[in-house]
Amino acid sequence: MFLNIKDLSVDLGQFHLKNVNLSLEKNDYLVLIGPTGSGKSVLLETIAGFFSPYKGKIFLEGKDITNLKPEKRGISIVYQDYVLFPNMNVYENIAYGLKKKLDDKELIESKILNLAKLLKIDHLLDRNPETLSGGEKQRTAIARSLIVEPNILLMDEPFSALDINTQAFLTELIKNVMKEYQTTCIHVSHNFNDVWSLAEQVAVLNDGIILQQGRVTDVFSKPSHNFVADFVGVHNIFEGKVIKESKGISDVQINNDLVLHSSDTYSGKDMPVMVAIRPENIVFSNKPFISSIRNQLKGLITDVMHIGPTVWIEVDIKGNAFKGIITPSSSDLLGIKKGKEIYLSFKSVNVKIIDGNDSFKSLMQ
C-alpha cells in the first residue's frame, strides 16, 4: 500500500477527525467528497503534516510519517484560493520548490517550460499572479506543486472557485497532466463531476469520519451507509458499452450481456460508458405489462431495507444489482420480500449514459 492511514484522529476544536482509515495505491487518483465542514481540508492538511494527530498513524510506502515534518514528506498541496506567492511572478512561483531540490538553472528552466506548456501557461511565465484569471492562477498553483514531483499531490477543492467552462477545461488538462506525471493524488471536492471525470477511487467523509472508500462505481452503486446513499443520491450505475443506436434509442450492454435502452444518444459506439438510473425511476410489478416503457426486466429480490418512510429494494438481474425505492404500502401490496421474483420497469429517458466529460449533475436533478 502506497499511502496507508490508520485510525487517524485529530482535534482542532471546531474541526475534528475520528479514526480515519484511508489507503491508496501508487498513482491512484482519489476524490474525497463530503459536505461542507466534514473535515476534508483538515484531513488533507494532516496528511501534509500541518496538524498533528492525537491518535493514529500515517504510513507512506510503509514508512511511518505521522510525526515527520511537512518539508520532509514530499507531499505538496494545492488550495482552492490558489495561494500564489504575490511577491513572485508565475515563473518564480513554479520554480520555488524546484530550486530547493535542484541547483542546475538550465534544468530548472527546462522542467518549468515543459510543465508550463503542458498546462498551457507557458505564455504567462513573466506575469504577476494578480493579473491572472482564476483558471490561470489555479494552473500555476498546480504547476508549482507538481513540478517537484511529489509523492502525493493534495488538491483542496481546486476547481470550486472557477466557472463551469474553466472547470471542464481544467479537468481535461489535469487528466492529461496526471497521466504524464504519474502522480498519486487526493482531490477534495464537493462536485460529483470531479469524481466521475477524474477519480479511480472515491472516499466519502462526514463529520470527521470516512464512511466509505472504494472504486467509484462501487461506492455509488453500493453505498455501505445511509449517509453515503443520501449524499451520492444515485445508486444504479453500471459499466457497459453502446452496442446499437437507432431511432433515438441507444442499446447499452452491461454486465452479463444485459441490455438497457436509453434515449441518450452517444456517438462513441463500442466505447466504455456508464449508465445510471435513479432508484425512484424504477417501477416494480409482479407481472410484466404492456406499455411504452422500453426497459422491463425480471429479477430476484436480494435485499429489502426499511429506511424511514421508504423501502429500498435490491434486485439481482444477471448479476447486476438494481436498487429501487417504494413506499411501505406499495411494498405490502406487491408482497415484497427477499427471494421473490419481481419485474422492474423504467423509461429509456431515465437511463442516463455518462462518459468522463458528462455532467454528473444531471443525474442529481
Next chain:
Amino acid sequence: MIIMRSKLEIIFISISFIFTAFLFVIIGSIFIIPSPDGFLQSIFSEEMVTALKLTLSTSILAAFFVMIIAIPTAYSFSRYSFPLKNILKSILDLPIAFPEIVLGIALLMIFGNRFLGPFLNNLGIDIIFTTTGIIIAQFFVALPYAVRILYSTFNYVNPRYEFVSRSLGYGEFETFRKITIPLAKGGIFASSVVTLARCIGTFAAVLLVGGGTYLKTETLSIAIYYNLSLGNIDAAITASILLVIISFIAIFLLEKYAHENIEGIG
C-alpha cells in the same frame, strides 16, 4: 459629474475636515511663532545638536531592539497556541493603557537601588541616569505598539502561504525568512516607523530613567520641557519643530508603506 451626498455624509465629512484643519493649524502654529534669529541660534546650539543626536541614536538603537523582540513575539501570538498566551498579550498591552510615567517609575524601581540595580552595578552595568537607561525606557514604551501592529500584520498573512512553502520542501525558519517576512514587509516597515516615532517622542519614562542631565541624557522632548520651564521659548519651539519634522517623515513613510502592505498581502 455631480455627486449627490446625503446629509449624514456631509456632516461626517465636514467634521473630519474641520478638526483635521484645526489640528493642522495647531501644529503649523509652531512654525510661525519663533523669531527666525532665535530659531537659527537655538537649532545650532550645543544643547539642541546634542539632544538631536542623542534622541536619534538612542531611538534607532531602541527601535532596532524592539523589532528584534517584537517580530518573534507577534508571530508567536499570531500563529501558535500556548498556555498563558492571552495573559501575555494583555501584559504587553498594559503600557499602552497606563501613563508612560508609571512605566518610568517601575523601571526606576527595578533598575534603581532595589531589585536588579545592585546586581547590574556589580557587573559594571549602569542603567539609571545613563544613555543605556534611555534606550531601555524607549524600548519598553515602544514594544507594545510594535507587537500590536506586527500581530495584525501576521494575522493578515494567510498561513497557507507557509503551508505551501513547507510542502515544497522549505523548513520552518526558511519559510519564515523567504515567505512570511517578505509578505509582511509592509507591516514590519510600518511597525518600525511607529516604533521609531514612539522612541523619539518618549518623555516621562526617559526623564525618570535617563535623568535628563544637560548635554548628557537630555533628549529632544526633555529639552522642550527644560527650556519651557526656564522661559527659553525659542529653544523649546525649535526642539518641537525638530520633533514635528521627524514625526512627519515617519508618518509619511508609514502611510506610504501601509498601503503597500495591505495590497501585498491581499
